[in-house]
Amino acid sequence: MTGFQTILLLRHELLLIVAAVVIIIYDLLLPAEKKSRIIHFSMILFAFVLLLGLIPSAPGELFGGSFQENKLTGFMKDILNLAVLIIFLQSGGYLRKTENAHKMAEFFVLIIFTLTGMDFMISSGDFLTFFIGLETASIPIAGLVAYDQLKSRSAEAGVKLILLSALSSGVLLYGISMIYGATGSIYFRDIAPEITTSPLVILGFIFFVSGMGFKISLVPYHLWTADVYEGAPINITAYLSVVSKGAAVFIFAVILFTVFKNIIHAWESVLYALAVLTMTIGNLFALRQDNIKRFLAFSSIAQAGFILLGIMGTGSLGMTTIVYFILIYIFTNLAAFGVAAAIFDASGVETISGYKGLYSTNPKLSLVMMLALFSLAGIPPVAGFFGKFFLFTSAGSQGYFILILIAVANATVSLYYYLRVVKAMFIDKNDQPIAAFKSSPTMRISLLICSLGIFFVGFISGIFEYIMSLSSMLF
């Protein structure tokens, strides 16, 4: 393999590292009064990272099989890059606040570092690379959550996340060590044939699921979610709920489909229980939240439960529905978080009751928010409906109809709380609604991208078929 081919296989990771270093150096060179230039610079730089990442490469592996790159992982990394670009576009307003003036570069650099970790995790071919990638992704996130370090809530959230994350990583590593003990290898392809339903493997497997359950915030491993989402700056919350979760779901599914395919009946029943618990509990708690971030936190827990239905389908159909859902989820959730961030930056309001009468003063933002909520609720014909529908189809292909019934009932319940926000914005009267404001151009670009995604991803059937063609090469 030539050096150029190696670089091409590692293009996403290398680009991210280069981008992070360039931002650090540029930040050092900028005089103190011109620091805010770093914002637009990073956005443009990251747009190039996204574009260069699209360069195609033949599938291949590196480091003796520890690093696996193929069309599907490449696609997954591209959509994560897109999500991060959208988040960057949305964070200008927040970073321009005076208390953040001295640490703008950190925001971008830390996010890029965590993304690098996720990219390695997605491409991992053994448990060690997987674990290192996961930790590289987790530790800077705690720093990001505590970014408002002078606000006690943000600091508290950061500490909570790092402590609980350490616990979950410990459990995960413990599980991996048991699987290593049972099979004698850390390479996915060597482990797969050795997996049986021996007690040691089951023990290891459950600990592995518990560790991943923390990252994806599945019930009962979800308790950190609401506190951390609420305490973190809103753009970081968006990052946690979309990018971090998306990457974890992807590798989780890959490992289940490849490493644990021998004990499929065992993990499907574990996932069955987790899916029911997660959807139901996430929904029930979302019913009465007033803080928009907590609300979206519980909504994202419920959505994680729906994603498990896609995993239940296994094989290429399961994989396709998951990636497709993540793509739609990126547009949908980032639209909702973007509007919440724009409102917070302009007025400091972050409660649903504070949104009353928003339509009368900021009709466009209200419409974007409504679109996003419709998509989260899965109302046809917006994209979210198709995402959910395919997840259900995936579970249906294995005959899990009772589970689908529970999921559809949950989706119906979720309508209630999503529409509650729509009602607050459009119908409820308010003498003093949030004053009309104009959000920054980059914010508006990001919301436009998200709205177009919500409108069209469902209708352009080529996208689903393209993902299907990528994943059917692998599974």
Next chain:
Amino acid sequence: MTDYSYTLLIPLIPFVVFVITGLFGMKWKPIVSGVMGTAGLAISFVLSLLAGYQYFFASAVESYPTIIPFNWLWLSLTDTLQIQMGVLLDPISVMMLVVVTTISLMVHIYSLGYMKGEKGFERFYAFLSLFTFSMLGLVLSTNIFEMFVFYELVGACSYLLIGFYYEKPSAIAAMKKAFIVTRFADLGFLIGILILSFYTNTFDFEKLTQPGSDIYHNIAGLSFMGISALSWAMGLVFAGAAGKSAMFPFHIWLPDAMEGPTPVSALIHAATMVVAGVFTVARLFPVYYFHTPDVLIFIGYVGGFTSLFAAVIAITQYDIKRILAYSTLSQIGYMMVGLGVSGYGGEAGLGYMAGMFHLFTHAMFKALLFLTAGAIIHAVHSNYMQDMGGLRKYLPITHITFLAAALAISGIPPFAGFFSKDEILAAAYHSNKLLFYTEYITAGITSFYIFRLYFGVFWGKNRKYEHKPHEAPLNMTIPLIFLALASTFVGFIPFHNLISPDLKPFATESEPVLITASVLIGLLGIAGAWVLYKKENDMPEKIANWLGGLYTTTYHKFYIDEIYMFITKKILFNLVARPIAWFDRHIVDGTMMGIGAMTVAVSDKIKRFQSGEMQQYAFVYVAGAILFVLTFLYYFAG
């Protein structure tokens, strides 16, 4: 072979009009949107008539073909399971094209007068266009998934239009109710579709309804809780249909939906959207007939019960729109009975044909009844019968047109309803006596309540009106006259030559005894209403007093709404929501209570931080993991 590709324009024109008026309507004078909507629909109407003429009358055929002039591959899930968006023409979809565009055009014209000067006039027309597009898309769907998408769209339009007067709390409550009830029904529909398509590997109506097709062998023999899997699927599909068509027990949203503007009630809640359920059953009729006859007869019984039940309630109501709403429920029940008792092939398909025939005639006379009710409300500014009486002098055109519609619904020859209702009764008579007698009695009650309404509004005492009621303007009376003519004459269309389950024309024999009996019971009902309501007297009150509790129960619509409230509020709320709220408040919030206080006092924060809920989170986490380990170790390795 005739080229039918122009039929694609029929739904597309209203859609384009919707996009244009929706985007720019607010910038123009309101009337521009109204005229654009009406003109666009007039084109669709002409094209539909053309399609109807070409399809049915242009060439004589042995059997009507199923034509798919346009089918765009939308999503392909697997090589065999694909979803298309397309246009399917067969006798019932062509008939529905004519029905939908006719009624919609009349409502468009009528609303130019009725909605004049209302706030949101252009919004109203934009929604009407969107609804018409969705409804046309629904009837033209080539596959069940496409149909589901349009099901949701018409539901959304109905939701928006019921809540058109969104400043009225009752309108908001009604729109919510309609949305939630139909949403639950659609849930069943979606699951039904998934089961059906999973086993048959297709969404296409053409493949599903092919008699003797082998696609059902995968599902044969599967059963769940003693009922076959296919019956579950088709039963769940019917649940969706029952939600849209407001069959018992999903009927509760329709009477409340009368909070919407009256033209909307005429279009959506009388003639088109509410018959979508009937249309769905008819569309899938061969599947029901050949594979799940148990579900088919169940549909018949649900229809029969709903028709009797709703007719009884209609007798006691005073709000004229609500009377018509219950009457709609009752008549849709008739159509379901027609389908439920029908057979397949030749004369056995009489019930199917009659159900579709009744759908057609009912659309005409029920839309007319609603539009005349609108004219009455327009004139006296009240919905209640008590505020009306002697109106025949003031509103001559409304009076005559209402009378035509009332005679049609009562089944008096030669008005349209006579032919279709008589054929439903005939079909029921030959296959299910119980349903026959139910419908026969209902026919009598129908003519009684409709003439109670007629005499109460147009005859009865002459009351003094504050403003002298005056006849509606020309753009409202023209649709009335048109529909009155339709209600009088469409019964003569030879439907048995046009529509049948196996697409072949068949001959019917008239049965003089049945015809005489059905006319007699209609006349009996009218006579009863004549005696009680023609002149003001105290007999109705005496009867009501004499019936006592029975009357009150009926007046309160058998307390179905209250039962729903009891189930949702009392049982669900107390048994499910309360404990969860308690858990949430005490267990979860209790541990997070500090958040507000903490920002006030740093010391409090530190204290909470050290002894707070972190350990609890960690505890739940580890406990969850251990619980899973124990369960699954026992389960798999034990």
